[in-house]
Amino acid sequence: MRKLFVVLAATGLLFAACAEDDPTLGGDSGPTGATETGPTGTTAEASAASCAEANADAFQTAGTLTVGTGNPAFPPWWEGGESDGSEFEFNDPAKGEGYEGAVVAEVASRLGLSFPDAVSFVAVKFNESFAPGPKDFDFVIQQISYSPRRDEAVDFSESYYNVNQALVSTEGSSIAGATTVAELADAKLGAPIGTTSLEVIETVIQPSQDPAVYNDLALAVQDLKSGTIDGIIVDLPSAFFITAVQVPKGVVVGQFETESQEYFAMSFETGSSLVECVNLALQEMKADGTLDAIEQEWLADKTNAPVLT
Amino acid sequence: MSYAGGTPPPAGSGVDPALPDGDRGSRILAPLRTEGVRGVTIAVLSTVVFFTAIVVAVVNSSGWTEIRGAFFDGEVFREALPKIVDRFGLNVFIFLVAEVLVLVFAMVLAILRSLVGPVFFPLRLLAAGYTDLFRALPTILVISLLGFGAPALQLEGIPTSKVFWAIVALTLVYSAYVAEVYRAGIESVHPSQVASARALGLSRRKTLRYVVLPQAVRRVIPPLLNDFIGLQKDSALVSVLGVVEGLNQATILQFENFDFTPFVALALVYVVITIPQARFVDWLIARDRRRRQGAVGV
Numbered sequence: 001m002r003k004l005f006v007v008l009a010a011t012g013l014l015f016a017a018c019a020e021d022d023p024t025l026g027g028d029s030g031p032t033g034a035t036e037t038g039p040t041g042t043t044a045e046a047s048a049a050s051c052a053e054a055n056a057d058a059f060q061t062a063g064t065l066t067v068g069t070g071n072p073a074f075p076p077w078w079e080g081g082e083s084d085g086s087e088f089e090f091n092d093p094a095k096g097e098g099y100e101g102a103v104v105a106e107v108a109s110r111l112g113l114s115f116p117d118a119v120s121f122v123a124v125k126f127n128e129s130f131a132p133g134p135k136d137f138d139f140v141i142q143q144i145s146y147s148p149r150r151d152e153a154v155d156f157s158e159s160y161y162n163v164n165q166a167l168v169s170t171e172g173s174s175i176a177g178a179t180t181v182a183e184l185a186d187a188k189l190g191a192p193i194g195t196t197s198l199e200v201i202e203t204v205i206q207p208s209q210d211p212a213v214y215n216d217l218a219l220a221v222q223d224l225k226s227g228t229i230d231g232i233i234v235d236l237p238s239a240f241f242i243t244a245v246q247v248p249k250g251v252v253v254g255q256f257e258t259e260s261q262e263y264f265a266m267s268f269e270t271g272s273s274l275v276e277c278v279n280l281a282l283q284e285m286k287a288d289g290t291l292d293a294i295e296q297e298w299l300a301d302k303t304n305a306p307v308l309t
Numbered sequence: 310m311s312y313a314g315g316t317p318p319p320a321g322s323g324v325d326p327a328l329p330d331g332d333r334g335s336r337i338l339a340p341l342r343t344e345g346v347r348g349v350t351i352a353v354l355s356t357v358v359f360f361t362a363i364v365v366a367v368v369n370s371s372g373w374t375e376i377r378g379a380f381f382d383g384e385v386f387r388e389a390l391p392k393i394v395d396r397f398g399l400n401v402f403i404f405l406v407a408e409v410l411v412l413v414f415a416m417v418l419a420i421l422r423s424l425v426g427p428v429f430f431p432l433r434l435l436a437a438g439y440t441d442l443f444r445a446l447p448t449i450l451v452i453s454l455l456g457f458g459a460p461a462l463q464l465e466g467i468p469t470s471k472v473f474w475a476i477v478a479l480t481l482v483y484s485a486y487v488a489e490v491y492r493a494g495i496e497s498v499h500p501s502q503v504a505s506a507r508a509l510g511l512s513r514r515k516t517l518r519y520v521v522l523p524q525a526v527r528r529v530i531p532p533l534l535n536d537f538i539g540l541q542k543d544s545a546l547v548s549v550l551g552v553v554e555g556l557n558q559a560t561i562l563q564f565e566n567f568d569f570t571p572f573v574a575l576a577l578v579y580v581v582i583t584i585p586q587a588r589f590v591d592w593l594i595a596r597d598r599r600r601r602q603g604a605v606g607v
Contacts, residue, residue: 126564127563127564127569130379130567130568131379131569132372132375132376132378132379132380133372133375147565149565149566149567150565150566150567152566152567153378153379153566153567153568154567190551193557193560193561193564194560194561194563194564194565195564198561199565210552210553211553212471212550212551212552212553213551213553213557213560213561214551215549219457219551220551222457222461223457223460223551225461226457226460226461226463226469227460227463227469228460228461228469228471
């Protein structure tokens with residue numbers, strides 16, 4: 001198979017001159033973008049895989065996709081439970097379960113790397129993902145939202161999940177029945193630190209009380225349970241996880257709509273040539289419905305909530 | 310020096326018995342005074358060469374451009390500093406309130422511990438146990454335990470304010486240190502002072518109040534300020550409770566920009582408030598030494 005891809009890639013090269021660069025891929029498509037436009041009946045699988053093949057030396061470890069994510073690995077993004085010998089808590093990413101787990105597994109196989117054999121996971125603290133210096137991962141996937149300012153420090157893939165932020169509260173709380181943003185004006189709200197959830201509190205809700213910020217979602221949940229805060233802002237799927245598992249009396253009050261659609265993206269070291277390959281894989285997954293199927297499988301019951309206006 | 314008859318002060322208490330008497334100036338500059346023009350010239354030259362070498366090595370290192378972008382971004386700095394200073398006001402509030410409470414509470418502990426007589430044994434035991442316990446516990450642990458634990462009790466009348474519990478935690482921990490500083494001061498007052506006061510007919514209480522404590526407190530002001538500088542820096546630990554103070558504000562800005570410059574801005578704020586205090590402590594120590602040399606045989 002590999003040889004076939006190389007041949008296809010070479011054939012595609014001949015036609016590269018007349019191929020329009022896809023603007024979402026950045027200017028220089030090189031030999032990799034060419035296969036997409038090749039007339040030889042190139043399958044979708046070939047382009048991401050041949051891109052990975054052409055950029056084989058861009059991987060941290062040759063022949064292996066090294067993926068960074070947070071530890072503990074929270075559901076519903078990661079599922080399947082812990083494994084002996086894995087440093088990861090809650091869930092072992094190498095199981096390829098949960099939304100992000102399934103996305104990584106699918107992306108890897110489209111890059112021509114078998115999952116889980118040719119994929120390794122490293123625990124990455126959030127700020128390690130953009131700290132300068134040598135990296136020990138190819139990309140980080142950890143519910144990181146794209147923003148233009150962050151894009152100056154790292155390179156982002158395309159969206160792998162379009163996300164809305166949501167409000168979690170507890171039964172009987174003063175804001176549990178809120179239907180408008182205005183009703184949240186006097187609430188004491190919390191959010192994980194450094195997230196776009198916090199920005200929702202500051203820019204959309206603008207409550208009279210200072211928000212509480214947490215290094216860890218578990219601490220925010222603890223304060224919600226003890227009544228120190230009235231509600232937590234998190235992404236919608238996480239909100240359903242909190243109410244289903246962590247806070248028995250929790251309710252998802254509603255979700256927020258923002259002007260520009262927020263989305264999660266994989267974060268790469270600036271200048272990594274793998275961005276393009278992963279983007280190709282994501283485009284293929286969107287085109288053939290695989291990404292939708294993954295969402296159906298892992299997040300189907302976790303995206304329905306009234307919109308707070 | 311004046312610790313005759315008492316235990317030596319705790320380490321880092323700021324009163325350094327190794328200093329030669331009469332050396333009133335800085336220990337960094339002092340050797341130069343004895344070496345004349347040639348010595349000063351050599352010192353200036355070697356200083357210039359030394360620091361230039363360091364700067365050149367850092368600026369020419371392969372990662373310098375990345376580091377400069379990630380830690381010293383002028384645009385991010387200008388945006389971050391006012392926000393951080395604004396939130397740092399909460400740190401100032403927390404440590405000022407805690408410092409006042411510590412001064413009082415630690416004094417109670419120190420007095421309990423220096424009570425004499427068998428009948429006060431349980432109080433002495435309590436005070437000693439307290440200082441042992443809270444000097445053993447990491448501050449961040451006490452803050453987390455109280456900050457997350459106390460509100461979770463959901464008892465009527467117990468405040469749920471994180472700032473409240475942060476101040477309580479810092480007070481508990483730092484009172485243990487400061488009580489030891491006070492105790493060192495109390496024990497540094499020469500026994501003859503107590504004997505004289507008693508001979509003049511003062512009660513034990515009045516001896517403590519009018520003879521021992523005034524001398525003790527004056528003597529421990531420099532080490533006390535050192536502990537307060539520590540407390541001020543530890544006010545950053547309150548960030549674990551989710552309060553948006555200086556450090557959390559810096560962290561938020563860090564994640565917003567994917568840039569570490571806000572940390573540098575916060576570091577600068579700490580340096581700016583701490584260094585004048587450190588110099589003030591040095592000045593107090595020097596003044597104290599002059600005074601005691603002036604007064605014959607304390």
